[in-house]
Amino acid sequence: MHYQLTAEIIKLSVSDYWDSAKLEWNFEYAYQSETQETCLCGHYPIRNICVIRNLENKNQTEVGNCCINKFLGIDKGNKIFESINKLKDDISKSMNAEVLEYLNDKKVITQFEYDFYTDTLRKRVLSQKQLDMREKINRKLLSFTSYESNSVFSRINLVLKWAENNKWFDAKFVESLKQNCERNGKLTEKQTLALENIISKLKIV
């Protein structure tokens, strides 16, 4: 399993050597799949999945959270999955502070939401209004880390990666779709259609 994973990662890296190839990769997103999937190492089934991105050639791939810990030394997914599971169990609880930072970095939440959540993170007793706000922000995490929004991101990233080699293409619209999806966890029907039109018209695979 270990060999298969390192071989797959090296194939997608610039370097041919594991020790340097693994340093090319950065954590990008985490999501929890509704269906059981297979890890790059061959392990089945996995549900906690991290999307990692190669800083040199912009390749992207998905790896099970356990493998990313063990072999790539990236542990950013752990806290995210802990919080997802906790909130799926009880939406009135708080997510971890690091996960809140992650949502903020990805611009999933507004400055106001970030400040509110930080101020009330450790509070057990909230007013109904505050509780509603906390739950609303919690739902943003769940939708951002859902399979549905991740499949949109992978379509968007496909176009953005292609655009890097096709400089004539103005990627501003697709960039704005990405920001939209980060904010809302999904695209509207119209936006999805526009994205799929671009992919088929330009024959991006």
Ligand SMILES: [Zn+2]
């Ligand atoms: Zn694995």
